[in-house]
Amino acid sequence: MAEQEKEAMLPPKESFSEWYNDLLQVAEIMDVRYPVKGSYVWYPFGFSIRRNVYGIIRELLDKDHQETMFPLLIPENEFMKEAEHIKGFEDEVYWVLNGGTTPLDVKLALRPTSETAIYPMYRLWVRSHADLPLKLYQIVNTFRYETKHTRPLIRLREITSFKEAHTVHATWDDAAAQVDEAIRLYSEFYRRLAVPVLPSKRPNWDKFPGADYTIAVDALMPDGKTLQVGTAHHLGDNFAKTFDIKYEDPEGEQVYAHQTCYGVSERSIAALISIHGDDKGLIMPPEVAPVQAVIIPILFKKSEAVLAACNDVKEKLEAAGVRVTIDDSDKRPGSKYYKWEMKGVPLRIEIGPRDLEKEAAMLARRDTGEKEQVPLASIVNEVIERFAVIQFSLLEKAKEELGERIFECETLDDVRENVSKGIAHVPWCGEEKCGLEMDEQVGAGILGIPTDQDENGNYKCPVCGKDTSIRVYVARTY
Ligand SMILES: Nc1ncnc2c1ncn2[C@@H]1O[C@H](COS(=O)(=O)NC(=O)[C@@H](N)CS)[C@@H](O)[C@H]1O
Numbered sequence: 454m455a456e457q458e459k460e461a462m463l464p465p466k467e468s469f470s471e472w473y474n475d476l477l478q479v480a481e482i483m484d485v486r487y488p489v490k491g492s493y494v495w496y497p498f499g500f501s502i503r504r505n506v507y508g509i510i511r512e513l514l515d516k517d518h519q520e521t522m523f524p525l526l527i528p529e530n531e532f533m534k535e536a537e538h539i540k541g542f543e544d545e546v547y548w549v550l551n552g553g554t555t556p557l558d559v560k561l562a563l564r565p566t567s568e569t570a571i572y573p574m575y576r577l578w579v580r581s582h583a584d585l586p587l588k589l590y591q592i593v594n595t596f597r598y599e600t601k602h603t604r605p606l607i608r609l610r611e612i613t614s615f616k617e618a619h620t621v622h623a624t625w626d627d628a629a630a631q632v633d634e635a636i637r638l639y640s641e642f643y644r645r646l647a648v649p650v651l652p653s654k655r656p657n658w659d660k661f662p663g664a665d666y667t668i669a670v671d672a673l674m675p676d677g678k679t680l681q682v683g684t685a686h687h688l689g690d691n692f693a694k695t696f697d698i699k700y701e702d703p704e705g706e707q708v709y710a711h712q713t714c715y716g717v718s719e720r721s722i723a724a725l726i727s728i729h730g731d732d733k734g735l736i737m738p739p740e741v742a743p744v745q746a747v748i749i750p751i752l753f754k755k756s757e758a759v760l761a762a763c764n765d766v767k768e769k770l771e772a773a774g775v776r777v778t779i780d781d782s783d784k785r786p787g788s789k790y791y792k793w794e795m796k797g798v799p800l801r802i803e804i805g806p807r808d809l810e811k812e813a814a815m816l817a818r819r820d821t822g823e824k825e826q827v828p829l830a831s832i833v834n835e836v837i838e839r840f841a842v843i844q845f846s847l848l849e850k851a852k853e854e855l856g857e858r859i860f861e862c863e864t865l866d867d868v869r870e871n872v873s874k875g876i877a878h879v880p881w882c883g884e885e886k887c888g889l890e891m892d893e894q895v896g897a898g899i900l901g902i903p904t905d906q907d908e909n910g911n912y913k914c915p916v917c918g919k920d921t922s923i924r925v926y927v928a929r930t931y
Pocket residue numbers: 565566567568597599606607608609610612616617618661681682683684686714715716717718719720
């Protein structure tokens with residue numbers, strides 16, 4: 454990639470939209486110049502963030518799921534089978550109509566999500582209760598003809614990193630337990646990215662097409678809008694009845710299975726970049742940083758001793774599994790600092806002649822800017838300890854910021870005032886008309902009912918005044 458010759462200045466983070474767009478280019482995460490709207494190109498640096506992030510989701514899923522891959526193309530007759538599902542996707546699905554110059558006898562959908570590709574196969578695979586639970590996932594590209602404003606990593610027409618899990622269970626309750634397990638898994642996944650998320654049950658009008666209910670996890674972005682960064686759906690036996698997925702129970706009866714599906718996409722990376730970055734650029738949590746430490750030799754003249762010490766430290770860190778690089782280019786130190794800070798490298802290691810005299814090195818944390826001299830003899834432990842400290846402090850800081858931007862509200866005026874800054878927590882009677890009326894009046898929708906809701910409060914719906922025991926999150930969303 455052409456090195457950024459001049460140091461492209463980033464807008465301040467409070468101009469979040471410009472900051473975000475510029476940073477994706479300057480930090481070489483995504484190139485948005487690809488000539489198809491809603492399709493973007495991963496730079497290698499961005500792709501290495503994706504590799505680390507998706508390595509974590511695989512590690513968590515592989516404990517009791519199996520990874521596989523289904524075809525991209527879905528025949529129209531299968532896609533059109535589940536009525537509610539079609540209604541949900543008919544405006545978004547891309548169709549392939551020709552093979553070369555030959556019109557296809559059956560139109561083929563590009564998968565917007567893979568229920569209708571997978572479930573005809575599940576029908577062939579699921580025969581007995583002994584085959585259950587079946588828990589498979591795939592990480593593929595999916596296609597949605599989004600008509601809302603497309604944005605890299607946030608709203609794509611080609612979702613390049615769509616992790617979708619599809620599970621099959623003997624009973625409704627087993628599937629419900631799996632939905633809870635999926636949300637626990639996503640909460641752990643985001644904890645590893647140091648991104649705090651809010652799980653909530655979507656209102657009925659916002660659930661996945663064809664699902665009984667949807668639980669989502671949302672992250673709060675710096676501009677006060679929430680980003681849906683994962684969803685888990687209880688599909689009941691709706692798709693099983695449509696696709697005839699039955700199993701023989703222990704008594705020899707044929708029973709329709711109950712199913713779930715749950716997905717995350719590259720929005721996970723959008724949240725990671727947006728929540729942790731600052732005016733200087735990215736701040737990568739060590740768990741997913743492509744480069745966890747950069748060694749900067751402080752050279753006045755070609756000092757062999759300094760370079761030898763830098764290589765020695767690099768080898769020791771690599772042997773300990775640290776992703777480390779030495780920047781021994783002939784740029785001046787200041788522009789090296791700028792580059793690696795902008796790329797979010799969690800730890801900078803400076804070694805110069807004065808450090809060598811003390812057999813020490815200077816460690817500089819990217820997140821706090823704190824600098825500390827440490828003995829070369831214990832540098833591996835010093836570095837690894839700091840990664841844990843940085844990881845923890847990034848999460849704590851993000852949790853604090855989130856907590857400060859959830860506002861307890863009683864009236865619509867409270868909500869209207871606070872949804873410009875973050876999330877309103879407000880009573881709701883549960884009636885759809887009140888939910889939609891609230892959206893009308895305050896320009897922000899009901900996100901969902903927090904899953905950790907204690908259902909025995911006594912509040913008043915701010916729209917109709919009816920008593921209610923629940924409060925919901927209301928927010929502007931991406
Ligand atoms: N256009 C898009 N661009 C980027 N990410 C998206 C887009 N649409 C959805 N997502 C992400 O993908 C997740 C799963 O999508 S979904 O429609 O909610 N659910 C499904 O498709 C189900 N089949 C579970 S995989 C969403 O929670 C959201 O984080």
